[in-house]
Amino acid sequence: MQTLSLINSKSFSNIKQFNQGVADxxxxxxxxxxxxxxxxxxxxxxxxxxxxxxxxxxxxxxGSAQFVxxxxxxxxTSLGFVIGATIIINLRHLIYAASMxxxxxxxxxxxxxxxxxxxxxxxxxATYPRYLNYPQSNNSHWHYLGVGVxxxxxxxxxxxxxxxxxxxxxxxxxxxxDFAMSATFIGMVMPHLINKPMIAGVLTxxxxxxxxxxxxxxxxxxxxxxxGMTVGYLLEEWQNTINKNNNSTDKxxxxxxxxxxxxxxxxxx
Amino acid sequence: xxxxxxxxxxxLATFTIRYALYARANAISLPPKLERALxxxxxxxxxxxxxxxxxxxKGVLDPTLANPYFIGGLVAIIIGLWKKNTLLTIAISxxxxxxxxxxx
Numbered sequence: 126m127q128t129l130s131l132i133n134s135k136s137f138s139n140i141k142q143f144n145q146g147v148a149d150x151x152x153x154x155x156x157x158x159x160x161x162x163x164x165x166x167x168x169x170x171x172x173x174x175x176x177x178x179x180x181x182x183x184x185x186x187x188g189s190a191q192f193v194x195x196x197x198x199x200x201x202t203s204l205g206f207v208i209g210a211t212i213i214i215n216l217r218h219l220i221y222a223a224s225m226x227x228x229x230x231x232x233x234x235x236x237x238x239x240x241x242x243x244x245x246x247x248x249x250x251a252t253y254p255r256y257l258n259y260p261q262s263n264n265s266h267w268h269y270l271g272v273g274v275x276x277x278x279x280x281x282x283x284x285x286x287x288x289x290x291x292x293x294x295x296x297x298x299x300x301x302x303d304f305a306m307s308a309t310f311i312g313m314v315m316p317h318l319i320n321k322p323m324i325a326g327v328l329t330x331x332x333x334x335x336x337x338x339x340x341x342x343x344x345x346x347x348x349x350x351x352x353g354m355t356v357g358y359l360l361e362e363w364q365n366t367i368n369k370n371n372n373s374t375d376k377x378x379x380x381x382x383x384x385x386x387x388x389x390x391x392x393x394x
Numbered sequence: 395x396x397x398x399x400x401x402x403x404x405x406l407a408t409f410t411i412r413y414a415l416y417a418r419a420n421a422i423s424l425p426p427k428l429e430r431a432l433x434x435x436x437x438x439x440x441x442x443x444x445x446x447x448x449x450x451x452k453g454v455l456d457p458t459l460a461n462p463y464f465i466g467g468l469v470a471i472i473i474g475l476w477k478k479n480t481l482l483t484i485a486i487s488x489x490x491x492x493x494x495x496x497x498x
Contacts, residue, residue, distance in 0.1 A: 152484050173397055174397075177397045177398065177401065180398070180401050181401050184401055185401060185405045186408070187404070191404075194400070194404060198397075198400075204396075204399070204400055204403070207400060207404070208400075208403050208404065211403075211404045211408060212411065215407065215408050215411045215412070216411065218408075218411050218412045219411060219414075219415065220432070220435050221412075221435070222411075222412060222413075222414070222415040222416060223424060223428070223432055223435070224432045225416075226415055226422065227429075229419050230419035230420045230422075231420070234417075237413070237416040237417070237419065240416065241409065241413030241416040241417075242409055242412065242413070244412040249436070249439075250436070250440055253436050301462065301463075301491065301492065303447070304448075304463055304466055304487075304488065304491045304492075305484070306443075306444070307444040307447045307463065307466070307467055308466065308467075308470050308483065308487045308488050308491070310441070310443060311444055311467060311471055311474050312479075312480035312481070312482075312483030312484050312487075313437075313440060314437045314440050314441055314444070314474070315471065315474025315475050315478065315483065316474070316479075316480070317436075317437045318437075323434065323437060326434045326438055327438060329438075330439075330441045330445075331441050331442070333442070334443075334446050335449060335450065335455065338446050338450060338453075345442075346439070349441075350435065350438045350439040350442050353434060353438030353441065354431050354434040354435055354438050355431065357431070357438070358427070358430060358431040358434060361430065
């Protein structure tokens with residue numbers, strides 16, 4: 126217990142948090158680079174000029190939505206539909222924002238604006254565990270910023286590489302660099318699978334993601350995520366109800382054990 | 395179509411979705427039930443991304459030995475569950491993935 130609380134209350138300098146964020150972003154950056162390069166190539170083929178392609182990566186900064194928009198442009202879809210698709214594709218970011226909410230509410234707007242802008246899949250994936258592992262830390266937003274800046278720069282550099290050298294590295298999509306993203310996400314999810322509600326939620330999400338894969342605009346991703354969260358939450362509620370009922374049948378013994386545990390904990394520390 | 399207008403509107407839509415909750419973060423308090431459900435958000439969203447990525451890298455279900463993503467993913471799952479160490483999982487599964495892909 127002591128080591129645990131020591132780790133959790135460990136404090137880091139802002140620079141150290143930032144650098145750790147950059148380090149934690151590396152595997153996801155590696156997985157994202159080929160997509161940035163492919164985007165640069167595709168956008169030019171779809172009729173965007175150099176500055177418009179760079180503009181889309183640097184101002185919009187939304188990988189999936191950028192791909193869909195370029196695809197729709199090439200197919201001659203009207204502006205309203207492209208914007209509509211952008212909104213639907215990015216709806217999942219609301220889940221990220223809601224999860225990060227308790228951790229950013231103390232920050233001034235000059236922090237919340239850039240952190241909101243940088244809130245993409247990979248940034249959420251890489252920085253959210255930091256907040257869970259170091260709940261006492263009051264400067265984890267520097268870690269968030271480090272991940273975000275690292276991903277932003279790499280996405281834009283990759284886009285530029287795609288614009289100018291796309292034809293020379295045509296096979297980059299076949300190199301398998303995108304596996305880095307899957308490996309990272311698996312490595313992040315597995316340690317969470319320690320209780321039944323979480324296991325059930327994740328399995329539900331997995332099945333729904335495959336079943337809904339063919340739905341357009343990443344709607345399947347939203348359905349699968351919400352489905353998994355709902356199953357996890359409901360199972361947790363159900364377990365709590367059962368535990369409550371068990372406790373109420375032998376209230377005294379339950380309280381005694383709790384007190385004993387507290388005493389033991391005090392003695393141990 | 396005016397491409398710059400499209401870029402501006404896409405940027406507006408994207409930023410609004412990401413920033414909307416942050417904007418009034420100190421005024422919004424989420425219902426406790428939702429907060430408890432959000433505990434499941436990261437593992438569920440990430441799973442909804444990686445499962446199709448390893449099971450259907452070409453868009454169709456392919457859980458076979460011919461699919462290096464599937465093999466690499468299985469290695470990652472086993473190492474991840476066993477060692478519960480993210481970096482180790484990434485390192486070993488990527489080594490396996492690229493070796494397997496190269497041998498094919």
